[in-house]
């Protein structure tokens with residue numbers, strides 16, 4: 513599409529393609545001067561984000577909206593995404609600041625039926641996806657500090673939107689350098705979960721905004737000097753509620769993560785917060801249904817899945833796995849993925865005979881929330897930093913559980929016995945032959 517922004521008449525919806533992507537027009541539908549005021553700016557921001565990403569494909573939802581006639585779109589969306597999630601009206605000041613700070617802001621709500629004996633248990637969750645800020649060869653502390661600043665300005669907006677629990681992407685303080693297999697300088701990004709500067713930074717945010725902060729970092733456990741891929745959960749009081757470590761380590765494509773840290777040893781912890789019981793299933797753990805299941809068995813009402821994954825590898829699976837986990841476990845799930853392409857100075861190979869390269873591929877964002885009734889929010893874009901705010905009534909989980917009864921019909925004892933047998937060395941698969 514070609515467009516000359518000098519000639520835009522500011523009416524927006526027709527004249528300027530940016531308006532279709534401008535969160536102010538699209539998100540809240542504010543009329544009059546706001547459309548005019550933001551048109552050129554949004555278009556500039558949008559164009560800049562496309563140029564930076566090297567990807568013109570913004571999101572599946574946008575493409576469906578662009579090409580499917582209105583009368584069919586509703587039905588297509590119902591079948592693909594489940595019951596429509598209503599848009600959440602977010603404060604105009606938050607929308608405006610998000611625009612100024614060049615990130616997408618979207619809000620949705622998951623409602624539950626009214627009950628006679630329980631009042632609604634609504635909680636607002638914020639998911640943050642982002643690019644790295646500085647090049648990967650900038651000094652380590654500069655990179656960390658720049659990311660703190662960027663995320664800090666996004667959390668300010670989350671606070672304006674009334675977010676109670678915010679979660680960042682996997683290893684958010686660093687480039688996803690595990691593709692390189694080099695130890696230095698990447699291990700220098702590892703920090704103490706309890707006392708590192710990133711945890712201190714999150715404690716400040718948590719206290720300032722009365723917000724639970726989930727901070728997935730590369731952890732250096734200093735007593736034994738062991739590295740882990742860890743999510744630190746900071747309570748809204750500002751104290752560290754605990755930490756939980758990534759249970760499953762990928763050995764696929766360029767995800768050479770076993771070079772850097774060990775398989776988690778914290779089991780399937782669930783954290784009781786003021787806003788609900790939460791758990792964190794880090795990235796590759798989402799391919800393991802039993803991992804989700806055990807967090808749910810321990811009572812998790814919301815399971816976060818902070819991730820770093822690229823289009824060439826996992827994009828067709830992305831929209832299915834966390835959503836399926838929400839359905840199967842009668843809980844809410846939140847998938848968060850980083851954005852953009854990260855370049856490294858030294859070439860590396862994928863061990864597949866193909867040419868050496870200097871990047872992982874494209875991290876496609878697309879963060880979303882899925883609900884126990886099978887519905888899901890639209891995803892954030894594939895190309896831009898973003899904050900997704902969702903309001904969820906946690907009563908929905910028990911309502912759906914009462915309806916579908918997966919926990920009641922699960923026959924877990926049977927599976928426990930069979931699984932125990934299946935993991936023994938002398939196991940013989942139960943195959944009937946003629």
Ligand SMILES: NC(=O)NCCC(=O)O
Pocket residue numbers: 682762767794795796797819820821822825826
């Ligand atoms: N970070 C991480 O575990 N990535 C593995 C690839 C994937 O799970 O899509």
